[in-house]
Every structure is written in C-alpha cells, then in structure tokens.
Amino acid sequence: MTPSTPLTIVHHPELGRFETIVDGLRCEADYHLSQGVMHLTHTGVPPALEGRGIAAQLVTAALTWARAQGLRVNPVCSYVAVYIRRHAEWQDLLPTTP
DSSP states (O other): OOTTTTOOEEEEETTTTEEEEEEEEEEEEEEEEETTTTEEEEEEOOOGGTSSSSSHHHHHHHHHHHHHHHHHEEEEEEHHHHHHHHHHGGGSSSSSOO
C-alpha cells in the first residue's frame, strides 16, 4: 500500500467511528455528535502503519460525511486540527465564533 492507495473505509454511526483494516490492523477516526457539531475526538493508526496516509483518508471520509450532513466540525483530536489547518477546503466546516 502506498499513500495514494484508496482504502475501503466503513462508517459505523452506532459507534461514532470511521474505520479501515490494513494488514489485519484496525485504524479509526472516532467522533460524537452534539447539537449539529461533529466532535472528532481521536484518530488511531497502529505504529506499524504510520506514514502511509491512512489517518488522512479516515479524516477525509469523516469530513466528507459531516459536510454532506450539514454538520460543523470541532477538531478535538490534534491530528484533525492540524489536518484542517493545512487543508483550506475543510475550514468552512469549523464552528464560527461570535
């Protein structure tokens, strides 16, 4: 698998999770919903799989779903916060401050 290889990402809304299995290992992006906001709380990729772009694909799947649902996104997870900061196309999903 290379960083550009698309993954099969499964959304488990009952768990608040987007996940994929790579080389038999589970990778996930966890969230919870509250008042129209998707709080992305955690991304997890086992150390053996780091550097392959897996977390980025999971976060992209989560953000794409949030946009389709009309949700705002609160990047609680530091990885998600940095990802959104580096990718301007997702910044419109951030909650507006009064």
